[in-house]
Amino acid sequence: MKAVICTQYGSPDVLELAELDKPTPKDNEICIKIHASAVTASDVRVRALRFPFFIRTMIRLVMGMTKPRNPVLGLVLAGEVESVGAAVTKFKPGDQVCGMTGPELGCYAEYRCLSEKACLVKKAENVSYTDAAVAVYGGLLAGHCLKKANIQEGQNILVYGASGAIGTAAVQLAKHFGATVTGVCSGANMGLVKSLGADDVIDYTADDTVPEGAQYDLIFDAVGKDKSSALKVQSKTALKETGKYISVDDGMLKSEIDVLELINRLLADKKYTPVIDRVYTLDQIVEAHHYVDQGHKKGNVLLAVQN
């Protein structure tokens, strides 16, 4: 099968298209023919080993010292179950699924075997593989953070970095939970964020402060600690006394099956719109990583695996 391998940690040029053996499912696994994956901020960080020193050391120990032990990156997939192991009961050949792997990654490939207990669901047939693949990453991570923050109907929420993969998901999920949402992004992305349902949008490149008198129950930093602005710093003073500040960089994010089921339902009901910025194929992976490395994608970058 065709797959992209990461030959060492480093710049996008360490990625190469290769021919690998097609995997065979173990008794408890399903083999998925991958139609679509995504090039995520997490993938580029792992490739470049771009983490604070302590986490970098942990990742080397867990994933491999000089290069990933499993050389195939890629966290999310959507595809069709091609075969199943003898003990599998949850899925059958022909099922269309989407989900996220654990730290073993492996979705930049034509096939991936995963335990039937992995974070996977049957996708609705009215949802394309491309929409399902990209919805998984932002949806799972934003959903996890909003759940952790115990988001409640009627709350006033600020999503900082509302135009990225996690931000575009956070705006839509927060609206689904009944919050009033202010999205923060640059001027060029204001229309996009508004179209996703944000009640108000602030341009962090033009404004240094949130509107006078604004008070938030929750500020969700959806772009992480490396990306900041005067407005991000000032916004913390607009938290209510009981308000919470939560960042995507607060610890390791979890993928939770109940959140994936929610995303899947919202996609099927057309109540969640995955944002796709650019589409690349496996043989364009170096270019795709260069683009995502810049940190300015709008929503998601799709990796089309079956053309």
Ligand SMILES: NC(=O)c1ccc[n+]([C@@H]2O[C@H](COP(=O)([O-])OP(=O)(O)OC[C@H]3O[C@@H](n4cnc5c(N)ncnc54)[C@H](OP(=O)(O)O)[C@@H]3O)[C@@H](O)[C@H]2O)c1
């Ligand atoms: N801790 C964990 O386990 C974990 C897991 C996954 C992801 N993460 C982190 O979560 C972060 C977000 O991921 P993502 O995929 O959503 O990112 P992303 O899609 O790469 O974010 C890009 C977006 O960020 C916006 N942006 C860039 N600089 C900004 C700034 N200073 N202020 C506000 N917005 C800014 C860009 O808009 P403009 O072009 O308009 O600026 C662009 O739309 C990543 O840094 C990732 O490493 C952490």
